[in-house]
Amino acid sequence: xxxxxxxxxxxxxxxxxxxxxxxxxxxxxxxxxxxxxxxxxxxxxxxxxxxxxxxxxxxxxxxxxxxxxxxxxxxxxxxxxxxxxxxxxxxxxxxxxxxxxxxxxxxxxxxxxxxxxxxxxxxxxxxxxxxxxxxxxxxxxxxxxxxxxxxxxxxxxxxxxxxxxxxxxxxxxxxxxxxxxxxxxxxxxxxxxxxxxxxxxxxxxxxxxxxxxxxxxxxxxxxxxxxxxxxxxxxxxxxxxxxxxxxxxxxxxxxxxxxxxxxxxxxxxxxxxxxxxxxxxxxxxxxxxxxxxxxxxxxxxxxxxxxxxxxxxxxxxxxxxxxxxxxxxxxxxxxxxxxxxxxxxxxxxxxxxxxxxxxxxxxxxxxxxxxxxxxxxxxxxxxxxxxxxxxxxxxxxxxxxxxxxxxxxxxxxxxxx
Amino acid sequence: xxxxxxxxxxxxxxxxxxxxxxxxxxxxxxxxxxxxxxxxxxxxxxxxxxxxxxxxxxxxxxxxxxxxxxxxxxxxxxxxxxxxxxxxxxxxxxxxxxxxxxxxxxxxxxxxxxxxxxxxxxxxxxxxxxxxxxxxxxxxxxxxxxxxxxxxxxxxxxxxxxxxxxxxxxxxxxxxxxxxxxxxxxxxxxxxxxxxxxxxxxxxxxxxxxxxxxxxxxxxxxxxxxxxxxxxxxxxxxxxxxxxxxxxxxxxxx
Numbered sequence: 001x002x003x004x005x006x007x008x009x010x011x012x013x014x015x016x017x018x019x020x021x022x023x024x025x026x027x028x029x030x031x032x033x034x035x036x037x038x039x040x041x042x043x044x045x046x047x048x049x050x051x052x053x054x055x056x057x058x059x060x061x062x063x064x065x066x067x068x069x070x071x072x073x074x075x076x077x078x079x080x081x082x083x084x085x086x087x088x089x090x091x092x093x094x095x096x097x098x099x100x101x102x103x104x105x106x107x108x109x110x111x112x113x114x115x116x117x118x119x120x121x122x123x124x125x126x127x128x129x130x131x132x133x134x135x136x137x138x139x140x141x142x143x144x145x146x147x148x149x150x151x152x153x154x155x156x157x158x159x160x161x162x163x164x165x166x167x168x169x170x171x172x173x174x175x176x177x178x179x180x181x182x183x184x185x186x187x188x189x190x191x192x193x194x195x196x197x198x199x200x201x202x203x204x205x206x207x208x209x210x211x212x213x214x215x216x217x218x219x220x221x222x223x224x225x226x227x228x229x230x231x232x233x234x235x236x237x238x239x240x241x242x243x244x245x246x247x248x249x250x251x252x253x254x255x256x257x258x259x260x261x262x263x264x265x266x267x268x269x270x271x272x273x274x275x276x277x278x279x280x281x282x283x284x285x286x287x288x289x290x291x292x293x294x295x296x297x298x299x300x301x302x303x304x305x306x307x308x309x310x311x312x313x314x315x316x317x318x319x320x321x322x323x324x325x326x327x328x329x330x331x332x333x334x335x336x337x338x339x340x341x342x343x344x345x346x347x348x349x350x351x352x353x354x355x356x357x358x359x360x361x362x363x364x365x366x367x368x369x370x371x372x373x374x375x376x377x378x379x380x381x382x383x384x385x386x387x388x389x390x391x392x393x394x395x396x397x398x399x400x401x402x403x404x405x406x407x408x409x410x411x412x413x414x415x416x417x
Numbered sequence: 418x419x420x421x422x423x424x425x426x427x428x429x430x431x432x433x434x435x436x437x438x439x440x441x442x443x444x445x446x447x448x449x450x451x452x453x454x455x456x457x458x459x460x461x462x463x464x465x466x467x468x469x470x471x472x473x474x475x476x477x478x479x480x481x482x483x484x485x486x487x488x489x490x491x492x493x494x495x496x497x498x499x500x501x502x503x504x505x506x507x508x509x510x511x512x513x514x515x516x517x518x519x520x521x522x523x524x525x526x527x528x529x530x531x532x533x534x535x536x537x538x539x540x541x542x543x544x545x546x547x548x549x550x551x552x553x554x555x556x557x558x559x560x561x562x563x564x565x566x567x568x569x570x571x572x573x574x575x576x577x578x579x580x581x582x583x584x585x586x587x588x589x590x591x592x593x594x595x596x597x598x599x600x601x602x603x604x605x606x607x608x609x610x611x612x613x614x615x616x617x618x619x620x621x622x623x624x625x626x627x628x629x630x631x632x633x634x635x636x637x638x639x640x641x642x643x644x645x646x647x648x649x650x651x652x653x654x655x656x657x658x659x660x661x662x663x664x665x666x667x668x669x670x671x
Contacts, residue, residue, distance in 0.1 A: 377598055384468075
């Protein structure tokens with residue numbers, strides 16, 4: 001009797017404990033017909049752990065401050081209107097869930113960073129399945145930790161850089177997860193400054209005025225399987241180390257200073273399995289060190305890769321270069337980077353021992369590419385017989401292009417699918 | 418004049434050289450378009466071939482044809498026909514038959530494989546044909562001796578195809594400290610081959626990939642007005658050499 005009833009008693013008391021705990025968390029319903037008609041008063045009524053359910057309607061409540069550990073859930077996307085004056089929701093407490101709202105018309109200012117939703121100094125906040133329209137900044141977090149921003153759709157005005165803020169903006173954060181958001185027509189789609197140990201996964205960032213993704217001073221971050229296209233200046237990763245960029249797609253970033261990725265003062269990174277197509281420039285590297293660039297596909301770009309002479313120990317292995325106007329260009333004769341086993345569609349060598357690797361080394365820098373690097377107006381001669389002649393002679397007797405920038409074992413066939 | 422035109426065209430289209438040119442163009446364009454997976458890349462490859470081959474064949478053929486038909490021209494002029502009518506008959510006959518050969522040789526594969534991008538190259542090819550047969554006329558009027566005439570014509574072709582671009586590149590390096598985009602655009606108007614090339618590149622929207630210079634060209638020449646100016650200058654290049662040759666021909670002591 002003793003052991004069995006002991007366990008039974010223990011189970012029963014556990015259950016009682018559990019249910020009393022559950023019953024402590026209340027659900028407060030907000031709707032135009034209910035007793036509680038405003039979200040602000042519902043937040044005031046709520047205690048830690050409660051849930052506020054907001055039913056469809058238009059709520060104009062100025063700035064809502066969420067300072068308790070509650071879940072704020074919208075049913076069928078109730079509209080929160082900032083009336084072009086306010087920051088719509090400010091989260092100042094840890095462990096808050098904001099889900100399923102439709103934010104519109106936040107304030108716009110040149111001095112205050114108004115946002116649709118702002119997280120101040122909090123951790124474990126989850127923001128998911130919201131729609132943000134015509135907000136200045138979209139979702140803004142500062143000093144946040146362990147937050148998840150997931151499945152949101154953000155759209156701003158576009159136009160010029162002063163009229164709209166960044167879509168998802170993180171400043172001095174740690175361990176953030178930015179997952180499957182769509183950001184459109186903002187200044188920078190996703191902006192990271194002093195953010196560490198974070199992941200950006202499966203987002204779409206398009207038609208932003210400046211960068212699709214902007215990293216500054218952010219170390220140990222990873223971005224995976226994102227799609228960046230039609231952004232004013234592509235993606236910029238600057239002054240950071242240990243950043244991994246895996247399986248992203250960079251496309252249609254056109255303009256003189258538009259890049260698939262701009263890497264400036266970056267070290268110890270990985271660029272693996274990405275796809276770059278139809279960009280004015282695929283990747284630009286300035287002052288980048290120890291970056292492993294592998295299994296990327298560069299197709300139909302103006303310049304696939306520009307490596308400035310200030311880069312060191314960049315490894316380019318198993319990449320594919322297809323139908324680019326210039327495969328690689330550089331601004332000096334010093335080359336401290338290595339190229340191995342890439343596929344170049346301009347390669348014309350042969351493979352006698354049939355090991356799949358060409359027997360003649362390939363020099364990816366063309367003389368005409370060097371000329372236009374030094375003298376951009378010479379681009380006017382692109383496609384003319386004269387420049388073809390120059391490139392041919394240089395390929396037969398290399399004299400002016402950097403000797404060390406060479407792939408000694410170029411692949412004969414495409415291998416990425 | 419119509420009778421003469423018909424006779425000239427029939428005469429030219431029957432020659433082996435013209436049939437060879439037509440077949441060669443056809444085979445090259447067919448192979449290039451069929452083997453390139455990407456139609457616009459095919460057009461780019463064809464662009465270099467067309468810009469190289471069409472001026473060469475047009476200018477050489479028209480000069481040689483004129484030297485060979487010197488007696489025919491004399492015969493015509495002994496009839497009650499005035500000189501400008503004979504000359505215009507010669508020019509249109511040569512131009513049209515070369516254009517027909519180009520249309521069959523390049524136009525048919527283009528329609529089959531790359532009808533969306535290829536038409537600009539097609540139009541530029543027609544312009545270039547007309548322009549360079551005019552230049553061939555000009556040379557043959559000025560130079561009486563056949564061998565020297567052919568030499569002159571080849572020099573003119575080498576100048577437009579290679580030397581001119583070399584000079585442009587040289588100048589762009591010498592004057593690299595100045596903003597050169599606009600002067601270079603004006604310089605390009607001095608060479609029909611360059612003009613045709615830029616015309617094709619702009620229409621293919623490749624200029625966006627060429628950075629700042631491409632953007633400048635696109636801003637000036639990419640608009641409807643820009644293309645109109647481009648086409649007008651090309652048309653000018655078709656008429657001007659012929660017009661000068663006509664003036665010379667009228668005064669020439671045969």
